[in-house]
Amino acid sequence: MKKVIFAVIGLLLSTGAFAQTGISGTITDSAGEPIPGANIIIVGSTSGTTSDFDGNYTFSTDLEGNQVLRTSYLGFTTLDKEVDLNGTELTVDFVLQEGGQQLDEVVLTASSTFRSQKQAPLSISSVKMAEITKLSANSQADILRSVL
Structure with a gap:
C-alpha cells in the first residue's frame, strides 16, 4: 500500500516538472483592425502559431527564461518583444505598422x-x-x- 501511495505522490509531483507557459494575445494594425494569418514565433525555436480571423493567437511552450517573441506579416514591419517565460499565462498584444516586407515582383512560368x-x-x-x-x-x- 505504501508503494502505491508513493507512486501516486511521485506522479503528481512530476507533472509540475513539465510545466508549460501559455502565451496568447491579439495582433492588430495601427487602425485597430485585426490581422488574420500573422506569424508569431519564439526566436530560435520552433514554438509559434498564426493568428486567427479575429487577430487572436494562443499557443504553449516548454521554454523558460527570457525569450524574444516575434510577429511578422507581409506588408507590415516585423515586431519583437521580450517576454519572461516562467510557467504562468502571458498575454502579449502586438500593433504592427504598415511598411517593411513588400514583394517587388511576382514571376509566373x-x-x-x-x-x-x-x-x-x-x-x-x-x-x-x-x-x-x-x-x-x-x-x-x-x-x-x-x-x-
Whole structure:
C-alpha cells in the first residue's frame, strides 16, 4: 500500500516538472483592425502559431527564461518583444505598422508540350488570331469571355 501511495505522490509531483507557459494575445494594425494569418514565433525555436480571423493567437511552450517573441506579416514591419517565460499565462498584444516586407515582383512560368485536343487530359479551347482581332479585345479577360 505504501508503494502505491508513493507512486501516486511521485506522479503528481512530476507533472509540475513539465510545466508549460501559455502565451496568447491579439495582433492588430495601427487602425485597430485585426490581422488574420500573422506569424508569431519564439526566436530560435520552433514554438509559434498564426493568428486567427479575429487577430487572436494562443499557443504553449516548454521554454523558460527570457525569450524574444516575434510577429511578422507581409506588408507590415516585423515586431519583437521580450517576454519572461516562467510557467504562468502571458498575454502579449502586438500593433504592427504598415511598411517593411513588400514583394517587388511576382514571376509566373509555365510550359506545355504540344498535344492535339484529343490527346489532352483536359478541355482545350483555341481561338485564332483573326477571331481575336474581330473581337477587338482589350484584355485576356475579354478573350476568355468569348470562349465561354
